[in-house]
Amino acid sequence: MTLRVRVSMSMILLLIMSLTAAPARAAASGDVAPGDVVSAQPTTVYLLPGKLLEVPVNAWHVLYHSTSATGAPNTVSGTLLVPKSRYALGARPIVGYAVGTHGLGDQCAPSVSMSQGREAELALVSLFLLKGFAVAVTDYEGLGTPGPHTYMAGISQGHAVLDSVRAATHVPGAGLSNRAPVAVMGYSQGGASAGWAAQLQPSYAPELRLKGVAAGGVPADLHAVADHLDGGENFGLAAAAGVGLDAAYPELDLQADLNDRGRALLADAADDCVGDLDTLAGLSFSDLSPVDLLNQPKWLARLAENRLGATAPRVPMFLYHARGDQIIPLEVGSTLRSEYCRAGVNVRWTALPAPDHVTGAVEGGPLAVEWLTLRILGLPAFGNC
Numbered sequence: 001m002t003l004r005v006r007v008s009m010s011m012i013l014l015l016i017m018s019l020t021a022a023p024a025r026a027a028a029s030g031d032v033a034p035g036d037v038v039s040a041q042p043t044t045v046y047l048l049p050g051k052l053l054e055v056p057v058n059a060w061h062v063l064y065h066s067t068s069a070t071g072a073p074n075t076v077s078g079t080l081l082v083p084k085s086r087y088a089l090g091a092r093p094i095v096g097y098a099v100g101t102h103g104l105g106d107q108c109a110p111s112v113s114m115s116q117g118r119e120a121e122l123a124l125v126s127l128f129l130l131k132g133f134a135v136a137v138t139d140y141e142g143l144g145t146p147g148p149h150t151y152m153a154g155i156s157q158g159h160a161v162l163d164s165v166r167a168a169t170h171v172p173g174a175g176l177s178n179r180a181p182v183a184v185m186g187y188s189q190g191g192a193s194a195g196w197a198a199q200l201q202p203s204y205a206p207e208l209r210l211k212g213v214a215a216g217g218v219p220a221d222l223h224a225v226a227d228h229l230d231g232g233e234n235f236g237l238a239a240a241a242g243v244g245l246d247a248a249y250p251e252l253d254l255q256a257d258l259n260d261r262g263r264a265l266l267a268d269a270a271d272d273c274v275g276d277l278d279t280l281a282g283l284s285f286s287d288l289s290p291v292d293l294l295n296q297p298k299w300l301a302r303l304a305e306n307r308l309g310a311t312a313p314r315v316p317m318f319l320y321h322a323r324g325d326q327i328i329p330l331e332v333g334s335t336l337r338s339e340y341c342r343a344g345v346n347v348r349w350t351a352l353p354a355p356d357h358v359t360g361a362v363e364g365g366p367l368a369v370e371w372l373t374l375r376i377l378g379l380p381a382f383g384n385c
Contacts, residue, residue, distance in 0.1 A: 034159065035166025035205075038063035038075055040174075045081065046117030047126075055122065057081045057129055060174065061111055064167035067204075068141060069156040069248040069306075077145050078138040078164045079111045082174050083129050091180040093133045093376045096165045097125055098186030098193035100217075100361065102143065103273030104151060104240055109144030110137050124185075124365045131373060133183075134176055136164040140193070142247065148270065151244025152189060152222060154306045158196025161186070162205040183372040184213045187361045188328070191218035195336070198313035212375030214318040214368035217360050219328045220308035220336040226294055231284040234327050236269065236277025238285075242293070243270060249302050257296075262288030309336050312343035316381035318371045320350040322360025341385035348383050 043061040047053040059081050066076045082092070099121050102108040113119040114137070128135050138160040142149035150156045161184060169178040186194035194215040201210050219225045222241060229238040243266055246254035255263060265288065269277060285293050293299060317340060321333035330351065337349045350367065354360040375381060 032065045032073070034065055034067050034073075035163045035170065036065045037167050037170045038065065040080075040171045043079065043111075043115055045079065045114040045119075045122065047122055049117045051117055053117070055081070055126070055129070057083055058174070060171050061115075062136075062164075062167055062171060063145070064163055066141070066163040067156075067159045069150060069153040074141055075145055076138060076141055076160045076163065077109065077111055078136060078160075078167070079114055080134065080136050080164075080168050080171055080174060081125065081129060082134045082176070083132050085132060087132045089132075089377075091177040092175070093181045093183065094165050094168050094176060095128045095133050095135045095372070096161045096182065096184040096194075096197065097121075097128070097135050097137045098157070098161050098184065098190035098197070099137060100186070100188035100190045101151075101237065101240075101274050103276070104143075104149050104243060104269065105271035105273060106144050107271075108273040109139040111139050111144050124369065127366065127369045133376070134168060134174070134180075136168040138164040138193075148247035149244060150248035152192065152219070152241040152306070153245055153248035154192050154196040154308065155200070156248055157189070157193035158200045159204065161193050161197040162201060162208065165208060166205060178207065179209065181376045182208050182210045183376055184210065185215075185368055185372060187216040187365065188219070188357065191215040192220065192308065194218075195220065195308045195313075198315060198317060199308065199311040202314050210315050211378075212316045212318065212372050212381065213313060214320070214372050216320040216364045216368060217322065217325060217328050217357055218308065218319065218333050218336055221332050222306055223294060223300075223303045224332055225328055226285075228329055229327070231282065233278075233281045235283050236280035237274075237327065239266060239280050239283070239288070240269060240272075240277055242266070245302060245306070252298055252302065254293075257289050257291050257293060259288065259290055309339035312340065312345050316346040316348070316375060316383070318348045318350075318368055320352055320360070320364035320368060322352050322354035322357060322363070324355035325357045325360055327357040337385075341383075346381050346383045347385055348381065349385075
C-alpha cells in the first residue's frame, strides 16, 4: 500500500496563525484547559461564491484546545461571528452552532466554506446574527486541522461544540462574557453533536450558562443508521462514519479488516467532501470487508459508547425530524425522544412533514432558532412528552 503525504492548506494556515495571531488567555503555570485559545485571526465570511455578499459581522478564525473522544487533549479550529451592533439586553448570548456533514477532507471545513462563500448553513446562522447573538461554529476534530476527521465520534464532537463556546469568550476584541447565556443547535451530524453537547455539559463544561439545545435529524444510534444505509444510495455516509470512528479509536484498526477493494475505496474517500461520497452509492459493508464489521465486539462497544440517550441532559431540548427522512429513519429520532422523556428531560418534539433529510433541515431550522431564542430570553419551555 502506497503512503501519500499531503501538505494541506489548513496545515500551512495553522503554522502561520500560530506565529502571527493575537495572544489569548493562558494559565500562569503554562498549562492549558479546554476552551483556551491558541490563536484568533480576523477573517471575512461571505454568503455567495466569488466572495460576494460579505456578511457584515466581526469574524475570527479560531484555534482552540479541546478533548478527543478518548480524553486526550487536541486542537480544533472554528469560526466566531459577532454582530457589529451593540447588544442592549445584557451579556450578548452565544450560540454554539454544529454543522451537518461536510466531508472528511480539510477543504470541506465550515471555516473554509464560509471564507469562500459556499456555506449553505450560513442562512440559519444569520438568523441568530440578526437577533444580535454571537455564533461559534466549530470545524470539529481533524476537519481544518492536521490529522483525520473523527466523523461521527459523538463525544469528540460534543466536546468541540462546548469548547468553541468557551473559546469565544477568550477571543481578544470579541467582547463576549463567560456569564453569557448559551444555546446549542445542530442538524444531522450537527444534531448528534448538539445532543452530545447537551449530555456532556453538566460534567464537562458546567460553568456554561446553557439555556437550551435544539437537535434535528439526529443519528442517535449509529448502528441502526448504518444498518439502514447499508447497500443503499447513501452508503457513503455510513462508510465515512466508519473511517471517522476508526480515526477516533485506534483499536478498531479498520484497515486490517478491509479487503483490497475496501482499502482502496476508503483511502480515496478519506479526503472527500460530502458530495464526492456518492461514488460509494449502492455498496455494502460486505463489499469492503470479509468480516461482519459492525458486529465485532470492538465495534459494538464503541458504537454503544457513542449512542445518544443514556444520559439525561439538564436543559430543555427541542428535537425535530423529517417524517420522510431517507437517511436517518424517523424511528431513530423518536426513540431518542422517548428515552429522554423517560429520563425526565423537558423535550419538545416535532415530526416535520418534510419528505427527505435535507428538507427537514430547511423546515425545522427556523423553528429551532425561534425556540432557542425564547430559551435565551428566559421564557419557560413546555414539553410534549
